[in-house]
Structure formats: structure tokens, C-alpha cells
Amino acid sequence: MSDDFVEIISALFVLAGALLTLCSAIGLVRFRDTLGRMHPAAKPQVLGLVLILIGAGIRVFPDIDLGMLVLAGIVAVCAAPVIANRVGNLAYRESVQDGTITHEAPVLEKYTGPGIDGRRDS
């Protein structure tokens, strides 16, 4: 009975992670532009992967050490903000240059000089 309970808890964690990954994929299709699509590609994806790894770790814990699962979780948590920052910066620059979004930071611009497109907003 105890083993069955642990298995069901692990399966619930894994199912929650898989549903978060599905939410990430749906948001990737539904959102409007690249800057919007950065959000489902960064946040629910990492949380879903971490939940799946927690479920797997609960299942295999007493017998096998789970250093590789912890390492995979750490790599995912560390790599996702870097990728989101790089790609989001690139998408933001191109959106400003194409005119699909406006550069809305006049207060910041007072301290950092003219905007990213080289002209001040009037």
C-alpha cells in the first residue's frame, strides 16, 4: 500500500509537469508575436521539467542516488533565463526597428541616453 501511494504521488507530479509543458506549447501557438512567445517558452517549460524531475526523483529515491536528476534540473534552471534574455533582447531590438512596438521608457531614457533606435521619443 505504501509503495502504491508513493507511485501515485510521483505520477501526479509527472502529470502536472506534462500538463505545464502542454500549456507552454499551447501558449507558443496562441500568442501574438515573438516577444509574447518568449514567456511560455521560458517559464512554464522550466517549471514543468522541474516537476517531472521531482516526480522521477520521488519514484527512484530509496534505491538509486538522484545526482543526475538534480544536475539536469540545475542546468535547466540556469540555462533558460540566459536563452530568454538573449532571444528576448534580439526580438525586442528587431521589433523596435521594424516599428511593430514602440520604445516606451522615457524615464529610463533620461538616464541612459537616447533609445535603442537612436532617437528620442517626442
Added chain:
Amino acid sequence: MSVALVLWILAIVALTAALFTTVIRLLAGPTTLDRLISLDTLVAVAQGGIGVYIAWTRDTTPAAALVALALVAFLGSVSVARFRVRDNVGTPEEAIT
């Protein structure tokens, strides 16, 4: 059929639906940044599938593949974001010069 088996199968169904939904954006993305993001999500779906396999069979042999896949996806995404040229210029030589 136990309750946990139903939950594993539901997780695999959700991951498969996420796979096909991501492939839609990968094929239809207007810019290469969208394709880059969807490929990143595709790697995460593959990692989720490996995690479901580990949790189902209690076999931690593919856990090294999880780490390797994460590192390769990180290097690929950062490289593409670094050396990318824009879509609406003609050839890559025109974009560089």
C-alpha cells in the same frame, strides 16, 4: 489497471499533444526567432519524455541524456541568437557587409 498507470498514460498523451502543437509553430513561425523558441520547447518536451520514462520504469540510465540534451540545446540557442542575421535582408553576405 492501476491508478498510476492511467496517470502515466495521461502524461504521455499530454506530452505528445505538446509535441505536435510545438511542431505547428516550428513549421509556421514567421521568423527564425519563433523557430528557435519552438525548437527550445521541443527539446524540453523530449526531456519531459525521458523524465516520464525514468519515473515509469525506475531506470536512471537515460538521466545522463537529460543533462547532455540540456547542454546541447543551450549552446545551440545561444549560438543562433549570437550569429543570426535578419530575415528581411537579401543574402547573408549583404547582411554582413
